[in-house]
Amino acid sequence: xxxxxxxxxxxxxxxxxxxxxxxxxxxxxxxxxxxxxxxxxxxxxxxxxxxxxxxxxxxxxxxxxxxxxx
Amino acid sequence: xxxxxxxxxxxxxxxxxxxxxxxxxxxxxxxxxxxxxxxxxxxxxxxxxxxxxxxxxxxxxxxxxxxxxxxxxxxxxxxxxxxxxxxxxxxxxxxxxxxxxxxxxxxxxxxxxxxxxxxxxxxxxxxxxxxxxxxxxxxxxxxxxxxxxxxxxxxxxxxxxxxxxxxxxxxxxxxxxxxxxxxxxxxxxxxxxxxxxxxxxxxxxxxxxxxxxxxxxxxxxxxxxxxxxxxxxxxxxxxxxxxxxxxxxxxxxxxxxxxxxxxxxxxxxxxxxxxxxxxxxxxxxxxxxxxxxxxxxxxxxxxxxxxxxxxxxxxxxxxxxxxxxxxxxxxxxxxxxxxxxxxxxxxxxxxxxxxxxxxxxxxxxxxxxxxxxxxxxxxxxxxxxxxxxxxxxxxxxxxxxxxxxxxxxxxxxxxxxxxxxxxxxxxxxxxxxxxxxxxxxxxxxxxxxxxxxxxxxxxxxxxxxxxxxxxxxxxxxxxxxxxxxxxxxxxxxxxxxxxxxxxxxxxxxxxxxxxxxxxxxxxxxxxxxxxxxxxxxxxxxxxxxxxxxxxxxxxxxxxxxxxxxxxxxxxxxxxxxxxxxxxxxxxxxxxxxxxxxxxxxxxxxxxxxxxxxxxxxxxxxxxxxxxxxxxxxxxxxxxxxxxxxxxxxxxxxxxxxxxxxxxxxxxxxxxxxxxxxxxxxxxxxxxxxxxxxxxxxxxxxxxxxxxxxxxxxxxxxxxxxxxxxx
Numbered sequence: 001x002x003x004x005x006x007x008x009x010x011x012x013x014x015x016x017x018x019x020x021x022x023x024x025x026x027x028x029x030x031x032x033x034x035x036x037x038x039x040x041x042x043x044x045x046x047x048x049x050x051x052x053x054x055x056x057x058x059x060x061x062x063x064x065x066x067x068x069x070x
Numbered sequence: 071x072x073x074x075x076x077x078x079x080x081x082x083x084x085x086x087x088x089x090x091x092x093x094x095x096x097x098x099x100x101x102x103x104x105x106x107x108x109x110x111x112x113x114x115x116x117x118x119x120x121x122x123x124x125x126x127x128x129x130x131x132x133x134x135x136x137x138x139x140x141x142x143x144x145x146x147x148x149x150x151x152x153x154x155x156x157x158x159x160x161x162x163x164x165x166x167x168x169x170x171x172x173x174x175x176x177x178x179x180x181x182x183x184x185x186x187x188x189x190x191x192x193x194x195x196x197x198x199x200x201x202x203x204x205x206x207x208x209x210x211x212x213x214x215x216x217x218x219x220x221x222x223x224x225x226x227x228x229x230x231x232x233x234x235x236x237x238x239x240x241x242x243x244x245x246x247x248x249x250x251x252x253x254x255x256x257x258x259x260x261x262x263x264x265x266x267x268x269x270x271x272x273x274x275x276x277x278x279x280x281x282x283x284x285x286x287x288x289x290x291x292x293x294x295x296x297x298x299x300x301x302x303x304x305x306x307x308x309x310x311x312x313x314x315x316x317x318x319x320x321x322x323x324x325x326x327x328x329x330x331x332x333x334x335x336x337x338x339x340x341x342x343x344x345x346x347x348x349x350x351x352x353x354x355x356x357x358x359x360x361x362x363x364x365x366x367x368x369x370x371x372x373x374x375x376x377x378x379x380x381x382x383x384x385x386x387x388x389x390x391x392x393x394x395x396x397x398x399x400x401x402x403x404x405x406x407x408x409x410x411x412x413x414x415x416x417x418x419x420x421x422x423x424x425x426x427x428x429x430x431x432x433x434x435x436x437x438x439x440x441x442x443x444x445x446x447x448x449x450x451x452x453x454x455x456x457x458x459x460x461x462x463x464x465x466x467x468x469x470x471x472x473x474x475x476x477x478x479x480x481x482x483x484x485x486x487x488x489x490x491x492x493x494x495x496x497x498x499x500x501x502x503x504x505x506x507x508x509x510x511x512x513x514x515x516x517x518x519x520x521x522x523x524x525x526x527x528x529x530x531x532x533x534x535x536x537x538x539x540x541x542x543x544x545x546x547x548x549x550x551x552x553x554x555x556x557x558x559x560x561x562x563x564x565x566x567x568x569x570x571x572x573x574x575x576x577x578x579x580x581x582x583x584x585x586x587x588x589x590x591x592x593x594x595x596x597x598x599x600x601x602x603x604x605x606x607x608x609x610x611x612x613x614x615x616x617x618x619x620x621x622x623x624x625x626x627x628x629x630x631x632x633x634x635x636x637x638x639x640x641x642x643x644x645x646x647x648x649x650x651x652x653x654x655x656x657x658x659x660x661x662x663x664x665x666x667x668x669x670x671x672x673x674x675x676x677x678x679x680x681x682x683x684x685x686x687x688x689x690x691x692x693x694x695x696x697x698x699x700x701x702x703x704x705x706x707x708x709x710x711x712x713x714x715x716x717x718x719x720x721x722x723x724x725x726x727x728x729x730x731x732x733x734x735x736x737x738x739x740x741x742x743x744x745x746x747x748x749x750x751x752x753x754x755x756x757x758x759x760x761x762x763x764x765x766x767x768x769x770x771x772x773x774x775x776x777x778x779x780x781x782x783x784x785x786x787x788x789x790x791x792x793x794x795x796x
Binding site for chain 1 (some may be wrong): 485562566568573581583589590796
């Protein structure tokens with residue numbers, strides 16, 4: 001079923017879809033980064049501090065496209 | 071009711087914010103936020119303690135005002151030239167604020183010019199009134215906070231200075247008592263790195279306390295020359311005590327008291343002097359000026375000794391006499407503080423060292439400058455070329471201000487900072503949407519501002535420290551969102567936009583702070599250790615440079631650069647050590663890290679002494695063969711330093727030990743000749759004493775370097791420096 005972009009109601013407040021997907025994207029990126037650090041996989045990246053920004057954007061777009069329909 | 075210092079500071083900050091908003095809104099000024107912003111930035115610099123500091127902020131604001139309008143006037147038609155001039159201004163402020171005594175002046179200079187620029191619209195459609203209004207609001211914030219800091223629970227560092235002085239004097243007395251007991255009991259003296267580190271730490275704390283008190287106590291500022299002189303004399307006494315212990319390590323087994331008649335009286339006299347100094351600092355009683363005293367050897371008894379033993383006794387005698395001279399100077403300096411004396415005029419000023427430190431290129435400071443400028447330019451280019459960028463110029467302004475503050479503590483964890491700032495912004499939403507629209511007037515709004523600021527400031531101070539970046543941001547961002555003014559509007563879009571602005575700011579900062587190199591604390595810790603060892607190696611080997619080359623300008627600059635690195639190394643290393651998450655450290659234990667820092671501190675001290683000995687090389691007298699052995703030892707020591715600093719060279723620590731033994735073997739052979747040189751004339755006597763002093767330094771560097779080598783071999787540096795995402 002095709003997703004239609006829509007505001008998300010949170011206790012009566014309507015949050016913009018990009019805010020929600022961005023929030024989840026950052027949380028997922030933080031979790032991934034923590035795991036990469038834990039298992040010493042960060043060393044394989046040329047610039048690990050930038051990885052988290054990239055992951056945030058990738059996850060946000062992913063969540064936006066799959067769950068919110070941005 | 072007893073309030074903690076944290077509670078008092080939080081109340082002061084909250085009260086300042088309420089007053090600033092009350093005045094700004096009462097006068098119907100637009101965007102009173104800028105007044106609150108100034109209060110928060112000023113309170114971040116330190117716990118905002120006195121009028122002196124407030125004056126620095128005001129002067130900084132006025133200076134930035136003049137500079138800002140000058141830049142605008144010079145480049146009114148060219149955006150790029152204007153930006154280049156602005157970047158140069160900001161870069162200069164950031165470079166100087168990291169080492170200046172007037173740090174707050176430069177912080178204010180850096181950020182006020184940006185406020186001014188932001189008011190011009192960034193595209194040079196100059197709004198003179200708006201610029202002036204912003205500066206007016208900033209000044210209001212600074213004056214209100216300055217007055218509150220002075221009038222309510224003033225937190226003066228004077229008491230901290232008194233405590234630091236007493237601690238150092240107590241440590242010195244203890245250290246001296248240890249040396250004297252060993253002289254009396256004739257036991258073999260072993261060097262105790264722990265006690266030496268404690269003494270050096272107390273010495274460094276006193277210098278820091280003097281700097282702090284000078285900037286926030288009017289009384290100390292008035293006699294700053296006397297206090298600085300006291301600091302330098304206390305350091306000289308510390309060095310004399312360290313030197314005495316080193317010399318006793320070579321001679322004490324012989325029974326020093328036997329060969330120096332009157333040494334017991336000397337010991338009593340010195341202990342009495344140290345007690346008097348303590349009394350003067352503690353109770354303000356003037357100390358009696360002691361008579362000059364000189365230790366002389368019993369020639370008949372000394373003649374019966376071997377030549378190497380004679381040399382060892384000569385070093386000890388010199389150290390005891392130096393200690394006597396330094397204790398007299400210290401008494402002079404403490405008396406000066408009580409009566410505003412001028413004995414400091416007899417000594418060379420330390421201003422040269424200050425200006426050297428301020429202006430000398432320092433890689434860490436330059437890197438921070440690059441970070442600020444990269445942040446400024448990325449955000450400015452984004453503002454120009456990204457259509458409808460969220461936040462617009464506010465992003466440029468905030469990024470630069472945050473980067474300026476971060477230059478003072480570059481070891482911050484950015485994502486932790488971002489996380490807490492977003493949490494506080496989210497927590498502020500109910501107040502913004504639910505509470506604020508229902509408030510009746512400024513009284514209820516004032517109470518809300520006070521309670522909110524107090525809670526955030528108190529918790530942030532407690533969790534992260536009064537000078538942390540997180541504290542500043544969690545206070546600033548809700549103020550931006552609330553945007554208190556006389557025509558308050560409430561918009562959900564504005565709120566969500568600001569959350570995005572926050573995210574944009576952190577993304578740009580995450581990129582800019584890794585330019586020109588990573589700001590990962592572990593990597594920077596190692597980088598600073600390497601830089602220190604490299605400079606130490608370069609200085610150790612410099613002692614034998616021919617006189618003609620020493621006169622060259624570039625050579626002098628080269629030496630000054632390395633001296634500066636040695637001077638700032640401890641501070642920089644401790645700085646980055648603070649940023650290391652001790653729970654996630656790899657490749658090295660916490661104890662190893664502490665031992666490493668202590669060893670580096672001891673080595674830094676010895677290298678500084680060696681440099682001072684080398685500076686007196688004109689008067690450096692010894693036989694040619696001895697000088698040659700000394701040169702070989704220097705080369706070996708430098709090689710070990712370079713190896714430890716990461717340069718790939720084949721080295722074995724035993725070769726240094728062999729070099730060290732060769733120096734002392736050579737002395738055993740030729741010490742008779744050395745002693746003859748000593749007797750020939752006054753100039754040679756000083757030269758030989760210099761050489762003997764050099765031997766004491768060789769002894770210490772050799773021991774510390776060997777400990778450092780073994781410690782470094784145990785550490786897995788590649789694992790320690792591994793880069794991480796978070």
